[in-house]
Amino acid sequence: MSLFDRFAGHLFKRGEMTIILADGEARHYGTPDPAIKPVTIRFIDRGVPAFIARNPHLHAAEAFMEGRLVIEQGDIRDLVDLVRVNGRWEEGRITLRGTFRHLVRDRLRAAIQSVNWATRSKSNVAHHYDLNDRLYDLFLDADRQYSCAYFTGPDVDLDTAQADKKAHIAAKLHLSPGQRVLDIGCGWGGMALYLNRAAGVDVLGITLSEEQLKVARRRAAEAGVSDRVKFELIDYRALEGKFDRIVSVGMFEHVGVPQYETFFAKCRDLLTEDGVMLLHTIGRLGVPGKTDAFTLKYIFPGGYNPALSEIVAASEPARMIVSDVETLRLHYGMTLDRWYDRTVAARDAIVALYDERFYRMWTFYLAGARAAFYHGNLCNYQIQYVRNRRTLPITRDYMIDTERRLPR
Structure with missing residues (x-):
């Protein structure tokens, strides 16, 4: 199982998420929830899943900005809402981590910029x-x-x-x-x-x-x-x-x-x-x-x-x-x-x-x-x-x- 598959399977529990890979294969995650809009996204090239999984907070945004991640059902508000509703703060569930190297780099950047x-x-x-x-x-x-x-x-x-x-x-x-x-x-x-x-x-x-x-x-x-x-x-x-x-x-x-x-x-x-x-x-x-x-x-x-x-x-x-x-x-x-x-x-x-x-x-x-x-x-x-x-x-x-x- 790829890093992205593990990441997506852990993330999407509530609501329906469909991801269409660059080769046309569709993968489905989550379960239907009438309170959550279903979302379908398409990855334009094969490198997108690994790119996002390494640093989700930054790379998902950059893939969307560059047109490498295209939303086919719903919009970016629906997509982000679906991600966030699966990790509500009150429930204490952390859903987006990324690799250790990117976590350390992000924390260092935040500390430096705070001065x-x-x-x-x-x-x-x-x-x-x-x-x-x-x-x-x-x-x-x-x-x-x-x-x-x-x-x-x-x-x-x-x-x-x-x-x-x-x-x-x-x-x-x-x-x-x-x-x-x-x-x-x-x-x-x-x-x-x-x-x-x-x-x-x-x-x-x-x-x-x-x-x-x-x-x-x-x-x-x-x-x-x-x-x-x-x-x-x-x-x-x-x-x-x-x-x-x-x-x-x-x-x-x-x-x-x-x-x-x-x-x-x-x-x-x-x-x-x-x-x-x-x-x-x-x-x-x-x-x-x-x-x-x-x-x-x-x-x-x-x-x-x-x-x-x-x-x-x-x-x-x-x-x-x-x-x-x-x-x-x-x-x-x-x-x-x-x-x-x-x-x-x-x-x-x-x-x-x-x-x-x-x-x-x-x-x-x-x-x-x-x-x-x-x-x-x-x-x-x-x-x-x-x-x-x-x-x-x-x-x-x-x-x-x-x-x-x-x-x-």
Whole structure:
């Protein structure tokens, strides 16, 4: 029995998987399950099975990107979902390992890339966020919120869920007019502009993406609030001043574990004595781990999604008090479903911007991330911090009351 046969036989237990080899032979794996869509794939050349089996996390993606793995029934979302549902995190079943040599190499790459000094941080950000501006318009909401949305129900549309996310975060910041707010990793400016509009605060947004900076400044000018909502191209480590509130949405994933304590020490230094901080980040359930090889190589070099224990432990030396924690368990999977649908609908436009290979890479990225939130060990954490234990009301009622009043 080949390495791939052993791998596939171990992997596919639930749902139906058909693999058509290069010589036309069809092999069937798994058992029918009405909740799981059947998938059929074809290997274009004889070398694909061994190639994938040596390093499944990376090589399956590359075979799909290069057109060596073709999906004939279903799509890449169905394929990745079928793989992931056979190894749900809650069940503790590991389905994708690869050879020892590739495992060691992937772990070494992850460790090296986690050292995000300032120059590397800027190049890592540019790799992903300085892509063609049109790409993000094609699959994000109108406000370009490129982070987990907040769904109040399963049928809520993307724009509404992203608006609700901003209100959900604003309520946790406990804002008052005239306060000074720092937005670390401000993206295209949507959160900063919303906080100013909803609560009458002054906001400084910082980013390492030159393309995002241009858009954010343009949006502030168009809204007539450039005097109150400002954006700068600066690393958080180089920033000086004091802020009543700090918000960081979808940026902590790029900090790197060796810099966690530096990040929280700097945030404490920037926060006023009675300040409040809200950290919104992708995280991992359970113990610390590593970033998969595909994501490091093609999507987020230097990226890492932390365990809750890593975040809290890193903030303790800075004497940052954890005042509230919320785990969004399914919200990012729901967000990614909508991003994936929009990406597929915009296929021709994305291929025109780049090429077929890029489109396949992007759909694999979205499908893989979606499945990790639905079946794997990923979630989203919202962690509220204070410097002074007396800063906020002693119950959480203020969050709910404020969120209901905030504009969308």
